[in-house]
Amino acid sequence: MTASATASKAGWRVKQPSIIPGFGLTLGFSLTYLSLIILIPITGLLWRTAELGWSGFFAILTDERTIRALTVSFGTAFAAALINVIFGTILAWVLTRYRFPGRRLIDAMVDLPFALPTAVAGIAFASLYAPNGWIGSLFMPFRIAFTPYGIVIALIFIGLPFVVRTVQPIMEEIDGEVEEAAATLGANRFQTIFQVLLPSLTPAVLTGFALAFARGVGEYGSVIFIAGNIPYVSEIAPLLIVIRLEEFNYAGATAIATIMLLISFAMLLVINLIQAWSRRRYGNV
Amino acid sequence: MEVRINNIRKEFDRFAALHDVSLDIASGELIALLGPSGSGKTTLLRLIAGLDFPTDGKIFFGEEDASHHSVQERHVGFVFQHYALFRHMTVAQNIGFGLKVRPSATRPPKAEIKKRVSDLLDMVQLSGLENRYPNQLSGGQRQRVALARAMAIEPRILLLDEPFGALDAKVRKELRRWLREFHDRTGHTTVFVTHDQEEALELADRVVVMSQGKIEQVGSADDVYDRPQSPFVFSFIGESSHLPVEVKDGAVLFQGEPIGLSEGENTTGDLFFRPEDVVLTDEQHALSGKVTACRRLAGTRIAEIDIANNGHAPFHVEVEVPLHAPIELGAETRFRPTRWKIFSK
Numbered sequence: 175m176t177a178s179a180t181a182s183k184a185g186w187r188v189k190q191p192s193i194i195p196g197f198g199l200t201l202g203f204s205l206t207y208l209s210l211i212i213l214i215p216i217t218g219l220l221w222r223t224a225e226l227g228w229s230g231f232f233a234i235l236t237d238e239r240t241i242r243a244l245t246v247s248f249g250t251a252f253a254a255a256l257i258n259v260i261f262g263t264i265l266a267w268v269l270t271r272y273r274f275p276g277r278r279l280i281d282a283m284v285d286l287p288f289a290l291p292t293a294v295a296g297i298a299f300a301s302l303y304a305p306n307g308w309i310g311s312l313f314m315p316f317r318i319a320f321t322p323y324g325i326v327i328a329l330i331f332i333g334l335p336f337v338v339r340t341v342q343p344i345m346e347e348i349d350g351e352v353e354e355a356a357a358t359l360g361a362n363r364f365q366t367i368f369q370v371l372l373p374s375l376t377p378a379v380l381t382g383f384a385l386a387f388a389r390g391v392g393e394y395g396s397v398i399f400i401a402g403n404i405p406y407v408s409e410i411a412p413l414l415i416v417i418r419l420e421e422f423n424y425a426g427a428t429a430i431a432t433i434m435l436l437i438s439f440a441m442l443l444v445i446n447l448i449q450a451w452s453r454r455r456y457g458n459v
Numbered sequence: 460m461e462v463r464i465n466n467i468r469k470e471f472d473r474f475a476a477l478h479d480v481s482l483d484i485a486s487g488e489l490i491a492l493l494g495p496s497g498s499g500k501t502t503l504l505r506l507i508a509g510l511d512f513p514t515d516g517k518i519f520f521g522e523e524d525a526s527h528h529s530v531q532e533r534h535v536g537f538v539f540q541h542y543a544l545f546r547h548m549t550v551a552q553n554i555g556f557g558l559k560v561r562p563s564a565t566r567p568p569k570a571e572i573k574k575r576v577s578d579l580l581d582m583v584q585l586s587g588l589e590n591r592y593p594n595q596l597s598g599g600q601r602q603r604v605a606l607a608r609a610m611a612i613e614p615r616i617l618l619l620d621e622p623f624g625a626l627d628a629k630v631r632k633e634l635r636r637w638l639r640e641f642h643d644r645t646g647h648t649t650v651f652v653t654h655d656q657e658e659a660l661e662l663a664d665r666v667v668v669m670s671q672g673k674i675e676q677v678g679s680a681d682d683v684y685d686r687p688q689s690p691f692v693f694s695f696i697g698e699s700s701h702l703p704v705e706v707k708d709g710a711v712l713f714q715g716e717p718i719g720l721s722e723g724e725n726t727t728g729d730l731f732f733r734p735e736d737v738v739l740t741d742e743q744h745a746l747s748g749k750v751t752a753c754r755r756l757a758g759t760r761i762a763e764i765d766i767a768n769n770g771h772a773p774f775h776v777e778v779e780v781p782l783h784a785p786i787e788l789g790a791e792t793r794f795r796p797t798r799w800k801i802f803s804k
Contacts, residue, residue: 351543354510357530358537359557359612369560374547455547455592 219435222428234429239405240414244433247411250322251390254329255337258386259379261330262337263372269338270345284338287331292395299328300400320402325410328396333386340382344375377452384445388438460521460615460648461486462507467516469502476502477672479516484616484650489642491663492652495695499672500652501620507650508618509533520615536609536647540621542601544593550604551576551589557612579607582641599630610645619651623658635662656696660684668692690802693731700776702746702766704730704801711801714769719744719795728803732796734761737778745793748776753786762786764794 223231234240269281287295303310303319310318318324348371356366372379394412401408411434418427462484469477477499484490492500505511507518509530517526525533545553554576558567567575580586583603593601602622609617622638623631639662642649653659659666660680668675668683668691675695676688687693694701705712705727711720713730719742720730748766762780765773778794780786 349541349543351539351541352545354530355537355539355543355608356545356556356560358508358510358535359560359608360531360534361556361560362531365560369556370545374545376547455594 216435219428219431222425223432226425226429230425231429231432234426235433239409240411240430240433242406243409243411243414243430244437246322246325246408247391247434248437250325250410251329251333251387251393254326254333254390255383255387257326257330258333258337259383262334262382262386263341263375263379265334266338266342266345270342284335287333287335292332292393293399295331296328296396296399299324299331299396303327303400319400320404320408322401322408324400324402325397325408328400329390329393332393332396333390336385336389337379337382340385341375341378344378348374377448377455380448381445384441384448388441388445391434391438391441462616462648462650463519464503464507465517465519467503467506467513467518469499469506469511470514475672477506477513480672480674482667482674482677484648486648487646488648489639489662489664490650491659491666492650492669493654493656493659493666493696494669495654497671498669500654500667500669502672503669504618504620504650504652507616508535508537510537534612534615536612536614536617538602538605538609538617538619538622540624542593542605544601544604544608546593549590549592550580550585550596553593553604554579554608554611556608575611579611582610583607597630598626599634602626602634606641610647614647616648616650619649621652621654623653623655631658638662660696668695670695687731687800690729690731693800693802697733698777699731699733700778701729701731702774702776704728706801713746717744718746720799722801726801726803728801730796730799730801732799734777734779735759736798737794737796739778739780739784739792739794741793742795745795746776747791747793748773750786750788750790750792753780753788758782760784760786762792764792 226234265284269277269284300319301307303324305311305314305317305319307319318327352370352374353366356370361369392412394410394416397410398413401410401413403409403413411430415427415430418424418430462482464480464482464484467477467480468475480499480503482503492503494500502511506513509525509528509532513526517524519525520533545556548556551573555572558572558575561567576589577586580589583606585600585603585607588596588600593604596604606619606622623634626634635658651662660683663680665677665679666683667677670691676683676692678686683692683696687696690701693699702713704718705715706722706725708725709721709723710717711722711730712718719740746766748764750762751765752763754761754763759779760782762778764776764778766776767773786792
């Protein structure tokens with residue numbers, strides 16, 4: 175082949191990606207797949223929302239019921255993720271640090287919320303925490319089920335494995351030598367945990383938090399059983415979307431969905447930034 | 460600070476890792492604990508540090524019985540084999556950590572910590588890297604950060620666990636020389652663990668050779684190389700060969716025949732000698748065997764010789780031969796050790 179032919183070929187190929195063959199094929203597949211699964215449905219969503227026009231969109235956005243539903247959704251998801259960070263980290267600690275009978279069983283149980291139909295969990299929680307349920311009756315007159323507190327409990331259940339499963343591998347990686355090093359330098363147990371061990375978990379904990387939060391915002395199945403679904407009080411945004419759909423108000427439903435989409439997208443962006451930041455700083459975590 | 464180790468015994472789940480070990484370390488000494496893996500050298504180092512506690516026996520720091528003091532109370536500098544740096548802290552934060560965690564009564568003010576950190580960085584020749592994170596450093600640099608961090612607390616003694624184990628050969632040599640200079644400058648009592656005999660012999664004032672949870676010999680590099688006191692030390696340090704012999708009426712007999720060596724008391728045992736302490740000879744009373752291989756080793760040549768053993772597997776010995784000596788593969792060669800030692804069975 176002549177030199178010019180090689181050059182022209184190199185010309186339209188913007189960048190020689192790699193010596194491994196199949197770049198064109200795999201990239202094409204990825205783009206097609208992403209389009210079918212993610213891009214086209216989202217475009218449809220935005221398209222439907224656009225039918226409303228800016229004024230219609232803002233009317234829905236500023237509607238008291240929408241704002242309340244979004245507040246409940248994001249507020250309870252935030253609270254649940256926060257609680258999961260604390261107790262999920264403790265659970266991960268117990269699972270990685272101690273060897274005791276039944277450890278593997280508990281380890282397997284952590285994944286249960288991934289597999290269990292969320293409606294089952296919701297019904298179980300609703301009957302347990304209802305004013306006449308086993309646990310709910312103990313707290314009377316303070317009501318747990320059919321209030322935002324009930325939603326938080328359901329979301330703690332849903333989000334737990336996300337925190338445990340992101341923190342656990344990083345915790346396992348921490349070398350026993352690091353703790354011993356802190357001790358030889360004079361640090362007591364408290365200082366070792368709070369100044370050495372936990373800070374090195376920060377990126378993983380933040381990632382776990384963001385994942386649990388994102389999952390909680392989108393959760394529907396378990397929440398509707400325990401929330402009581404009282405408008406303005408314990409009605410979550412996904413439920414409001416379903417209500418709008420049942421009213422054949424498709425534009426209204428997609429508008430709320432779009433708002434949720436934008437917030438969720440912003441959050442996932444933050445997760446990725448955290449991961450990039452931690453990788454730069456601590457190496458491949 | 461001098462350290463005295465008195466009859467230390469350590470068991471892990473009934474497995475004895477150390478049996479009745481005693482050792483006196485003088486103030487300012489640089490000591491190497493040398494031995495194969497599983498010899499108990501790291502266990503001994505961790506007992507001195509207080510990272511483990513002895514099953515029996517006592518450890519004295521000067522006149523103070525430190526046996527039951529916690530690692531924090533012992534105030535030792537410990538450098539781990541894999542550095543154990545805090546990866547979420549910068550180099551400066553790592554080095555300053557030991558000062559920062561002190562109780563407020565004894566904690567130096569911030570400005571002083573900063574100054575100490577920068578002095579230590581100078582000392583380990585890493586100035587300008589204070590804001591890097593450990594994963595942005597090379598192995599040798601991390602090792603020096605670990606050392607600076609251990610030195611920051613002004614330890615009473617400095618303990619290093621396989622300090623150069625994870626580095627490549629060239630960096631290892633450089634750091635070895637550097638550590639010797641560092642020790643001469645600071646004068647800390649230093650104990651380091653190694654399985655590399657070259658490192659131990661070159662670096663240490665005294666070498667402690669350990670095997671199977673016991674101390675085999677303590678001495679200078681010359682002592683352990685030239686005057687090994689046990690078969691283990693003879694074969695572990697440097698190259699050596701050994702043959703079963705008998706001593707009768709002052710003569711050393713191998714396979715019942717005199718080999719031209721003489722020894723005092725009657726005994727049966729193993730004759731040890733080094734390849735370089737051998738001469739080729741034509742005399743009748745000598746060892747003889749077939750040359751099976753010959754390899755060039757820098758300035759000399761090593762001949763591998765098999766000595767027949769009445770139909771059993773032959774004895775295999777290695778001798779150094781001059782480059783000009785005629786050596787033929789398969790030829791019968793006669794030789795005799797010039798320096799040797801017999802260890803009775």
